[in-house]
Amino acid sequence: MDEAAAMTEAAKRCGEGRGPPKAVVRWGRRAWELLEAVRRRAPLVQCITNFVSMDLVANALLAAGASPAMIHSLSEIDDFTPRADAILINVGTLSDGWLPSMRAAAAAAARAGRPWVLDPVAVSASDFRLEACLSLVGLRPAVIRGNPSEILGLSSACRIRDSKGVDSSHEPMDAVGAAKSLAQASGAIVAVSGAVDVITDGRQVVGAHNGVAMMQRITATGCAVTALIAAFVAIDPPNALEATACALSIFGLAAELGMAMAKGPASLRMHMIDSLHGLDEHTVASRVNISFIA
Numbered sequence: 001m002d003e004a005a006a007m008t009e010a011a012k013r014c015g016e017g018r019g020p021p022k023a024v025v026r027w028g029r030r031a032w033e034l035l036e037a038v039r040r041r042a043p044l045v046q047c048i049t050n051f052v053s054m055d056l057v058a059n060a061l062l063a064a065g066a067s068p069a070m071i072h073s074l075s076e077i078d079d080f081t082p083r084a085d086a087i088l089i090n091v092g093t094l095s096d097g098w099l100p101s102m103r104a105a106a107a108a109a110a111r112a113g114r115p116w117v118l119d120p121v122a123v124s125a126s127d128f129r130l131e132a133c134l135s136l137v138g139l140r141p142a143v144i145r146g147n148p149s150e151i152l153g154l155s156s157a158c159r160i161r162d163s164k165g166v167d168s169s170h171e172p173m174d175a176v177g178a179a180k181s182l183a184q185a186s187g188a189i190v191a192v193s194g195a196v197d198v199i200t201d202g203r204q205v206v207g208a209h210n211g212v213a214m215m216q217r218i219t220a221t222g223c224a225v226t227a228l229i230a231a232f233v234a235i236d237p238p239n240a241l242e243a244t245a246c247a248l249s250i251f252g253l254a255a256e257l258g259m260a261m262a263k264g265p266a267s268l269r270m271h272m273i274d275s276l277h278g279l280d281e282h283t284v285a286s287r288v289n290i291s292f293i294a
C-alpha cells in the first residue's frame with residue numbers, strides 16, 4: 001500500500017468512527033526527517049548487547065549516522081549512561097555477570113530521562129532469561145522489539161514450549177494480541193519483527209512492510225534493528241511509535257536495496273550496510289512502506 005493509500009485508509013477509518021482518530025502520518029517524509037536528524041545529530045547509543053551482534057550493531061548504527069558505544073561494565077554505568085542519548089539492552093548472551101549492569105543501566109537511563117530499548121533475545125530459552133527480561137520490563141523500556149516467539153513468551157510471562165532458541169517459530173500476526181497486551185501492561189511501544197513488522201502502543205497497530213526474507217539468514221539483524229530503533233527514538237522520544245516504525249522500515253529498505261546486489265547472506269550483510277549509509281531523500285520518501293493496520 002503506498003503512502004497515499006495508507007493515508008486514505010487512515011482517514012477513512014477515522015471517518016468510520018473505528019476507534020479514536022488516528023494521526024494521518026506522511027510516513028515516507030517522517031522516516032526521512034528522522035534519518036536526516038540521526039545523520040545530523042549523531043545520537044550516542046550505549047549498547048549493552050550480545051557478543052554475536054556487536055559488530056553488526058555498531059556498524060549499522062554508524063552507517064545510519066549514529067554513534068555506538070559498547071560499554072557494559074557496572075563500574076562505568078554511573079559515569080557513562082547519563083551521557084548517552086539512548087541505551088540498548090540486549091540479552092542475547094546473558095550471564096550472571098552482565099545482568100547487574102543491565103539493571104543499573106536501565107535505572108540510570110530512567111533517572112537521566114533517557115529512552116532505553118529492550119531486545120529480549122530467546123526469552124523462552126531458560127527461566128533465568130525469562131525472569132531477567134521480566135525484571136527489565138519492570139524498569140520501563142521505551143520500546144521492546146522481538147521476533148514473534150519472543151514477544152509471545154514475554155507477554156505471557158512463560159516459556160513457550162515450541163520456541164526455537166533465538167529464531168522465531170511463529171509469524172508476526174500470531175503475536176499482535178500479545179504485543180498489544182505487553183504494550184498496555186508495560187507502557188512500552190512493542191514491535192514484533194518479521195515479513196511485516198507490527199508496531200503497537202497497545203491501542204494503535206502499525207505495519208512496516210519493507211525488508212527481504214534473507215535478513216533472517218544473517219545473524220544479529222534483529223539486534224541491529226533494535227539498535228537503530230534506539231537511535232531513532234533518541235531523536236524524538238515522545239513519538240516512539242513513529243520512530244520505531246520508521247527505523248524498522250528504513251532498515252528493511254536498506255536490505256531491499258542490498259538484495260539487488262547480493263549473492264547470498266554474507267554479501268547482503270555488506271550491501272545492506274552500504275545501502276543504509278547511502279539512502280537518499282527520494283528513495284526513502286518513495287519506498288518506505290508503513291500503514292496503520294488497526
Ligand SMILES: Nc1ncnc2c1ncn2[C@@H]1O[C@H](COP(=O)(O)OP(=O)(O)O)[C@@H](O)[C@H]1O
Pocket residue numbers: 146147148166167168193194195196197210211212213214215216220221222223225248251252
Ligand atoms: N520474511 C521477512 N521479510 C522481510 N523482512 C524480514 C523477514 N523476516 C525478518 N525480517 C526483517 O529482518 C530483521 C530481523 O527480524 P527477525 O528475524 O524477526 O528478528 P530476530 O533476528 O531478532 O529473530 C527485521 O528488520 C525484520 O523486519
Ligand SMILES: Cc1ncsc1CCOP(=O)(O)O
Pocket residue numbers: 050052053092093121166218219220221222223224
Ligand atoms: C545466535 C545468537 N545467540 C545468542 S545472541 C545471537 C544473535 C541473535 O541475533 P538476532 O536476534 O538478531 O537474530
Ligand SMILES: [Mg+2]
Pocket residue numbers: 121122146147166222223
Ligand atoms: Mg533477535
